[in-house]
Amino acid sequence: MAYTDGPKPDLQVNLVSVAPTSAVQGGRVTLRYRVTNASTVAARSFKIRLYFSTNNIISTTDTYLNVERTIASLAPRASTAIFSATVTIPTTAATGARFVGAYVDSGREVAETNENNNGRSAALPVTGRPALVVSTF
Numbered sequence: 001m002a003y004t005d006g007p008k009p010d011l012q013v014n015l016v017s018v019a020p021t022s023a024v025q026g027g028r029v030t031l032r033y034r035v036t037n038a039s040t041v042a043a044r045s046f047k048i049r050l051y052f053s054t055n056n057i058i059s060t061t062d063t064y065l066n067v068e069r070t071i072a073s074l075a076p077r078a079s080t081a082i083f084s085a086t087v088t089i090p091t092t093a094a095t096g097a098r099f100v101g102a103y104v105d106s107g108r109e110v111a112e113t114n115e116n117n118n119g120r121s122a123a124l125p126v127t128g129r130p131a132l133v134v135s136t137f
Contacts, residue, residue, distance in 0.1 A: 009043035010113045011104045012036050013120035015082065018100050022125040026091035029124065033102040034082045037074040039113060045072050049106040050087055054094070058101035058119030063090060089126060098126045
């Protein structure tokens, strides 16, 4: 008889929104995010981190925005509260179509049924800072 793992949690970020909906390099935006456990098995302690990305696929290799939240546990089919955090867009960010998002179980503390559905993004167009013009009178 072969050994098989039993059911596992499935943590997913199911909400990410950003305001304002565009930013300048070095500007601040507020992210709102929520995590769901889509499984029938409870999840033990895990972390949620926020990231800045050049594409819509948020991963732990994107630019970490220095926001981390630890959740002690999450019941089956339950969701966390909607969390909010204000972050600073990197001053070195390239302009154009960019993304911000949340990634759940960033430290891989929880063995899940699907380890590939842990990130979610929101579009955030980034513009350069206006040039400072000095005038003499």
